[in-house]
Amino acid sequence: MVRVLFVCLGNICRSPTAEGVFRKLVLESGLQEHIEIDSAGTHAYHIGKPPDARAQSAARQRGVDLSALRGRQAMPVDFERFDYILAMDSENLEHLLEICPVHYAPKVRLFMEYAPHWPPEVPDPYFGGAAGFDRVLDMIEQAAAGLLESIRRERL
Ligand code: 4NP
Numbered sequence: 001m002v003r004v005l006f007v008c009l010g011n012i013c014r015s016p017t018a019e020g021v022f023r024k025l026v027l028e029s030g031l032q033e034h035i036e037i038d039s040a041g042t043h044a045y046h047i048g049k050p051p052d053a054r055a056q057s058a059a060r061q062r063g064v065d066l067s068a069l070r071g072r073q074a075m076p077v078d079f080e081r082f083d084y085i086l087a088m089d090s091e092n093l094e095h096l097l098e099i100c101p102v103h104y105a106p107k108v109r110l111f112m113e114y115a116p117h118w119p120p121e122v123p124d125p126y127f128g129g130a131a132g133f134d135r136v137l138d139m140i141e142q143a144a145a146g147l148l149e150s151i152r153r154e155r156l
């Protein structure tokens with residue numbers, strides 16, 4: 001089993017979107033028995049909350065249902081449990097590395113490393129308009145495809 005955790009600040013916009021998009025891709029590939037997927041936030045603001053309505057609506061337009069997801073905060077045990085801990089931006093990455101035991105630090109990476117032709121960080125869409133959420137989906141779809149290819153090649 002390969003375990004993947006997506007991480008952003010609030011766990012209501014970018015990382016649940018990544019979780020939903022990647023879960024759909026994994027299901028379509030028939031690999032759901034081999035890849036476990038979750039998401040979390042570096043901050044506690046939105047624990048227990050469903051994804052932002054704008055994120056849900058943008059994802060729904062691409063056939064991805066985020067409605068069942070609920071926010072949670074990243075915690076120390078995540079570094080042991082997950083194989084890939086993928087941050088949306090460098091601030092998320094730094095926050096994770098601050099609480100990550102040093103021997104697990106190589107698991108913590110920027111998600112956009114899996115889409116090398118795109119910018120390295122998924123921009124925070126929370127304070128912007130609907131276009132920001134579409135942009136987030138464009139980026140996440142590319143990186144999700146790259147991640148699945150990489151897991152297939154290296155881990156399955
Ligand atoms: P996310 O977006 O990190 O993609 O879930 C945000 C959600 C909430 C806040 C910031 C970013 N906030 O400041 O509450």
